[in-house]
Amino acid sequence: MNYDECHTVKTICGPHASCHNTAGGFFCLCHTGFAQLSGKTNFTGYGAGCQDVDECLQQPCGPHGVCINAEGTFLCSHMTPPMTSHLQTTLSPFVHCLSNLLKDQSIIDNCFTKRLQQPPADQFCSLINSTLAFARRMCEQKGEYRQKSASVTLKDVTSFGNKFVADGSGVESATVFLGAMENFATLAALASPTQELKAISSAHLDLDVRVIDVTNRRFLAHERLTLRAKNDTLDIYMKTVTEEQQTGASVVVFLSYTDLRSLQRGEFVTEGQPQSHLLTSSVVSVVIGNRRHRQLRDGVNITLSHTSQTQGSLSDWRIFCVYWNHSPSSSHWSPEGCEVIQSNGTHTTCGCQHLSSFALLIATSKVTPPANRLQHHGILPNPAPIQNVLQLRYRMV
Known part of the structure; x- marks a missing residue:
């Protein structure tokens, strides 16, 4: 035998x-x-x-890409050409790491590299200082920017995000924060996919993360994942998370923020015109790791809980599912690519065709609401039931 x-x-x-x-x-x-x-x-x-x-040693991201190594995989991001100052030779890999995490080379040029020469008298740089400091922590692992970031855990990311929201911020610094948090959580998850965490609850921020071992899993055509943060829910097809990836690990992150007051004051633009509005949900972010684009072939369902002051009072108002549209010239809420699937007195389900940060808005003048839509361009039918209790879960699927 x-x-x-x-x-x-x-x-x-x-x-x-x-x-x-x-x-x-x-x-x-x-x-x-x-x-x-x-x-x-x-x-x-x-x-x-x-x-x-360390796949980054083989330069898999091309001549204009930035590579960050993670345990068992790597992340790519394409961005503007590197800076041309005298610091380029010694700092370029580290600066690229920061640029990748904060998604903007100009921020690093103005708020990091200039500070090495003389402190910038810039209010914006002061507002994002805590975000930049956390990004530096992610990149400064034993002095080598490609070292694994296992020492920065999802619990650390949650604690940082909670403090940032509690301290308050302006619109532009909150915009930088939202993008950075997506990368912080993704990299921390991929850096140590088998770490075990106790259930975590944060006053201003919750997140749910799933790491998927693509190598050892085969997925059914309509297999789906449900992630929950605060009282908000994400439904997404497994194939949307893994796409054509055959090996390694992929990750999906769902974050929910309460009290992002600066974004409550953000402008709402629809059909090219600013509109009066009221933000009536938490702000949530959805990110899929190792993705080079945000447009989805199959959409996602995001079910958002109405804030307590508006629960049960929305039947006569027009509700919009919106995302935070950031560009160098302006940042504002936009309904492009998102639609209301169904809504009741406490929750609204949005169908969205891209990844970003999302929320609900209501118009401040009464209009006739459209009939609820049950399906939309590949959006998941029959959203999962809403759960009122959240704990951060971190598990290998």
């Missing part, structure tokens, strides 16, 4: 490796994104395990 070492000794291959039984023996294979230091493709050393491969 053959002795099955793989079944008997669960840890025989060590971390980041799979065991394969053979007649009279066994061998181990490293998971995608990991390898043996010796370069062997298979091995039999008990508990030897595999190390993370």
Whole structure:
């Protein structure tokens, strides 16, 4: 009878490796994104395990891309050409890391590189200082910008975000914060996909994260995920998260913020004209890791809870599902790409065709509301029931 070492000794291959039984023996294979230091493709050393491969050394993101290594995978972002100052040679990799996390090279040029020469007298730079400092922490792992960010956990990201919201901010600094938080949470999740966290509740911010091992999963055509943060819910197809990815890990992050007061004062623009409005939900963000674009082939459902002061009083008002549209010239709420699927006195479900930060607005003059739409351009039908209790969950799917 053959002795099955793989079944008997669960840890025989060590971390980041799979065991394969053979007649009279066994061998181990490293998971995608990991390898043996010796370069062997298979091995039999008990508990030897595999190390993370730094894919960024092969420049997979192209000449104008920024690569950040994460455990078992990597992130790419395409941005403006690097700065041309005398700091380029020594700081370029680190500066690119910061630019990737904050999504704007000009912020780094004005608020980081200039500070190395002389402190900038800039109110905007002061407002984003805490966000920039956290981005530096993500990039400064033992002085090497490509080191894994496992020391910065999702709990750290949540704590930072909660403090930022509690301290208050302006519209532009909140815009930078929203984009940065998407990258902070994504990178922290991918850097250590098997970390275990206790359930976390934050006064001003909650998030739900799913890391999907694409290598070892096969998905049904209409398999879906449901993520919950605060009293808000995201329904998304598994294939939307993984797309054509065949190996490695992918991640979807759902964040919900309360009391982002600066965005409550943000302008609402529809059909090219500013409109009077009232923000009547939390602000939520949806991000899929390792994605190079935000347009979705299949849409997502986002069910938002109405704020307490408007619950039960919206039947005579026009409700808009909107996203935060940021551009160098202006930032404002826009309904483009999102529609109301269904609504009642406490919740509204939005169908959206792209990823961003979303909220509900109501017009401040009464209009005749449209009939509720049950489906929209590939949006998930029959949204999942609303849950009123949230805890942060972090699990491998």
